[in-house]
Amino acid sequence: MDRDRRRLLPMRRGPDVSKITVERSNKESTEQMSMTQALADASLSVEAKALVAQGIYAGVAQEVSIVIPFKTATHPDFRLLRQLVIAGWGEALGQYLAVLDLEEDGVPEALRKVQLAVRSGTALFAVGSLTTRAGVHCLVSIHHGLADEHSLEVLARQLQTEDIDSALMCMRRGRERHGEYIRAQTQLAEVDGAHLTAAAHAMTPVRLLQTGRLAFDIQRQRISLQRTLDIASINADKPPVAKLLDCLQRAAVIAEGDTLCSSHNWREAHQQDAIGMMTGLVPRSVATPGALVLPGQISLEACARRSPAARQALACCRASELFINGAGRRGIPASHVMSATFPVGIDIRRTGASQLLLELEGPFCDASAATNLLNELADVFMDRSEWND
Structure with missing residues (x-):
């Protein structure tokens, strides 16, 4: 076939890539x-x-x-x-x-x-x-x-069980429990929403001191700093959050504000196998360390639909730069978290009869300064600090 004739033949076309895309x-x-x-x-x-x-x-x-x-x-x-x-x-x-x-x-x-x-x-x-x-x-x-994190733990346990029928039954029951929670939430929202009144003073969200030991830079990588604390048995029944907030006040890491955000797992005792998002935000007072600003029977998000006071509290919660976890612990390290809503988080929870886990996480400007604060807080909880005098 000569060159000129070859030029006149129709070109074979492959699949239209743009059309497939x-x-x-x-x-x-x-x-x-x-x-x-x-x-x-x-x-x-x-x-x-x-x-x-x-x-x-x-x-x-x-x-x-x-x-x-x-x-x-x-x-x-x-x-x-x-x-x-x-x-x-x-x-x-x-x-x-x-x-x-x-x-x-x-x-x-x-x-x-x-x-x-x-x-x-x-x-x-x-x-x-x-x-x-x-x-x-x-x-x-x-x-x-x-x-939520609690749901992940339920799923993890069932995935590793050898009794498949029991695992499937547990998950179905967890779904039913979640349905019960939603129905109860609708009913209780009317009761709680009607009774909630605004706090005695306007709530202001906590802002962290940007020259303090919890100073953060959102462009930095999140890190997690942890200590396991052995505490005296005499202190084992004391709520740790109130003591933690009192320590943070003394440590001068808060620039302004009187209300920070915490979380609460709203599952009742019979709903521990419930599957779904059942964790909500709750405001905590810094002025009265650890106290819930608007205590209620259901989540703040549900009450906010009917209560101006709850809406104000929810907005204050979401604007806080400090979060104290009151629900389930994350199943991954802080450095791998992609959905962090709050700049700095603190978790303190019991891991034994006389043992606590204390964790600080965030994109800290100075990791050594944050570590210093962690050690200082640890000394307080283990009765080694002059703050306990």
């Missing part, structure tokens, strides 16, 4: 819209609805994540995990579970993958397994509107 994009967009609609149609607590709305508005969903260590070298059964998710959250939501290949990644990269799958709106649940020198791990990330 558009079709794939349209399919992904449709799936995301269906997922968002399923989330909007779901029966959720008021706390959960607030998180869902925030994610839709911001274009980034908040998630909660956990790394589950397996006692044996056997990898997690993702078919069982899918069954557990559907049992706990229903088919309409459970269908949006993504199983990711993480075996070529390190722990930070693998965790980031499952988190981003949820944050980007690709999935409501994202999971994967990873083998390290320490053993086999299952990484799980769930939309925060569907789960």
